[in-house]
Amino acid sequence: MMSFPTAGSSRRRLLPNALWSAALGVLFTTLAPAMARASELDLQLPTLDGGQRQLLFIGLGVCVMGMLFGLMMFNQVKAMPAHKSMLDVSNIIYETCKAYLLKQGQLLVVLEIFIGACIVYYFGFLQHMDAMRVLTILAFSVLGILGSYGVAWFGIRMNTFANSRTAFASLKGKPLQVYEIPLQAGMSIGVLLICVELLMMLAILLFVPAANAGACFLGFAIGESLGASALRIAGGIFTKIADIGSDLMKVVFKIKEDDPRNPGVIADCTGDNAGDSVGPTADGFETYGVTGVALISFIALAVMPDHKATFLVWIFVMRVLMILTSIVSYLGNAAFARSQNIGKDKMDFEAPLTSLVWVCSILSIA
Numbered sequence: 001m002m003s004f005p006t007a008g009s010s011r012r013r014l015l016p017n018a019l020w021s022a023a024l025g026v027l028f029t030t031l032a033p034a035m036a037r038a039s040e041l042d043l044q045l046p047t048l049d050g051g052q053r054q055l056l057f058i059g060l061g062v063c064v065m066g067m068l069f070g071l072m073m074f075n076q077v078k079a080m081p082a083h084k085s086m087l088d089v090s091n092i093i094y095e096t097c098k099a100y101l102l103k104q105g106q107l108l109v110v111l112e113i114f115i116g117a118c119i120v121y122y123f124g125f126l127q128h129m130d131a132m133r134v135l136t137i138l139a140f141s142v143l144g145i146l147g148s149y150g151v152a153w154f155g156i157r158m159n160t161f162a163n164s165r166t167a168f169a170s171l172k173g174k175p176l177q178v179y180e181i182p183l184q185a186g187m188s189i190g191v192l193l194i195c196v197e198l199l200m201m202l203a204i205l206l207f208v209p210a211a212n213a214g215a216c217f218l219g220f221a222i223g224e225s226l227g228a229s230a231l232r233i234a235g236g237i238f239t240k241i242a243d244i245g246s247d248l249m250k251v252v253f254k255i256k257e258d259d260p261r262n263p264g265v266i267a268d269c270t271g272d273n274a275g276d277s278v279g280p281t282a283d284g285f286e287t288y289g290v291t292g293v294a295l296i297s298f299i300a301l302a303v304m305p306d307h308k309a310t311f312l313v314w315i316f317v318m319r320v321l322m323i324l325t326s327i328v329s330y331l332g333n334a335a336f337a338r339s340q341n342i343g344k345d346k347m348d349f350e351a352p353l354t355s356l357v358w359v360c361s362i363l364s365i366a
Contacts, residue, residue: 043214043300045205046309055313056202059320063199066323070192073184074154078161080181082168089266090164096270097156100238101149101278108145108230115141115226119219136212137219144223144289147196148282152231155189155281156273175347176338183353187330189281191323197288198319205316214300221293228279228286235279242271292319322364329360 048056082090116138124134162185169177204216246264250257258265292315299311337352 043217043297045210045213045296045300046305046312047210048205048309048313052309052313053206055317056206059316060199060202060206062320062323063195063202066191066195066327067199069327070188070195073188073191074158074161077158077165077181077184077188080165080169082164086164086168090160092266093163093269093273094157094160096266097160097273097278100270100274101153101156104231104234104278105149107234108149108227111226111230112142112145112223115222119222133212133215136215137222140216140219141223141226143200144220144225145227146223147200147289148224148227148231148285151189151193151196151285152278152282154192155277158185158189159273159277161185173345175344175349176341179337179341179347179349179352180334183330183334187326190284191326193281193285194288194319194323194326197285197292198316198323201289201292202316205312217293217296221290224286224289228282231282232279235274239271239275242267242274325360325363329356329363333359 119137119141120134123129123137124131162181166178166181169181200220201217204213204220208216242264246257246262246268249255249262249264250259253262255262257268295315296312299308299315303311333352333356336355341347341352
C-alpha cells in the first residue's frame with residue numbers, strides 16, 4: 001500500500017511518493033478514456049503462433065487426464081463396501097437431493113429466461129449489436145449455467161457415496177480409511193471441477209474466432225455466476241429450513257435430532273448436503289471461471305500488444321500446472337500418510353492435511 005506525502009514526510013520519502021503520484025496521474029489520464037469504454041465485449045485476443053497453440057492443446061490433454069483422474073476416484077469410492085442399511089439411507093438422501101436439484105433446475109430455467117431477455121434488450125436494442133453476437137452471449141450463458149449445475153450434481157452424488165463408505169469404514173476402528181475416503185471424494189470433485197472449467201475456456205481460446213471470444217467469455221461468466229448464486233443461496237436457505245424442522249421435531253416428540261425415528265432426519269441430512277456440497281461446488285466453479293475471465297480481460301486491455309500472447313499463454317499454462325501439482329501432491333502425500341498410519345488405532349487427522357497444503361504450495365512455487 002502506498003502512503004502519499006504529508007506535511008511531516010521526510011525528504012527521503014517525498015521524492016518517491018511524488019513520482020508515484022505523477023506516474024499514476026499520467027497513467028490514468030492516458031488510459032481513462034479507453035477504459036471507460038472497454039468491456040469483455042471489446043476484447044481483442046492476440047493471434048497465437050504455432051508453439052503457443054501447441055502448449056494450449058497440451059493443456060486440453062491435461063484437462064482430459066484430470067477429468068479421468070476425478071472419475072477414477074469416483075469409481076474407487078463407489079466400489080467400496082458398505083452395509084446395506086447404510087447404502088439404503090445414503091440412497092434415500094441422494095434421491096431427496098436429486099429432487100432438490102431438479103427443482104433448482106426449474107428455477108434456473110426461469111432465471112435464464114429472465115436474464116436472457118435482459119441480455120437481448122441491453123446488447124441488442126441498447127448497444128445495437130448484431131443478432132449473432134447476442135445469440136453467442138445467450139448460448140454461452142446457458143453453457144455457464146450447465147457447468148455450475150453439472151459439477152454441483154456430480155458433487156452431491158460423490159458425497160452421498162463417500163458418506164456411507166466412510167461410516168462403514170469407521171466400524172473397523174482403524175482411522176486411516178476414515179481419513180482417506182473423504183479426501184478421495186474431495187480430490188475427485190475439485191480436480192473435475194477445475195478441469196471442466198479450464199477445458200471450456202481453452203476451447204474458446206483455441207476454436208472460437210478472436211472477434212467473438214469476448215462475447216463468449218462474457219456470456220460464460222454471466223451464466224456460471226447466475227447458476228452459482230442461485231445454487232449457493234438456495235442451498236443455504238434449504239439447509240437452515242431443514243435443520244429447524246428437524247429441531248422442531250426433536251422438541252415436539254422428545255427425540256434426538258439424529259434419531260432414526262425423527263422424520264426430519266433425512267431432510268436435515270439433505271439440507272446439509274445441499275448447503276455444504278451443492279452451493280460450494282457451484283461457487284468454486286464460478287469463482288475459478290470468473291477470475292479467469294478477469295485475467296484475460298486485464299491482459300487483452302492493459303498489456304502491450306507485443307506481449308499479449310505471451311502473457312495469455314503463460315496464465316493458462318499456470319492454470320494447467322495447478323492440475324498437475326494438485327494430483328502429484330495428493331498422490332505423494334497420500335502414499336506417505338498411508339505408510340505412517342497403516343494399521344494404527346489412532347492418528348492425527350490434521351497432520352496429513354497440513355502436510356498436503358505444504359507439499360502442494362512448495363511444488364507450485366517451484
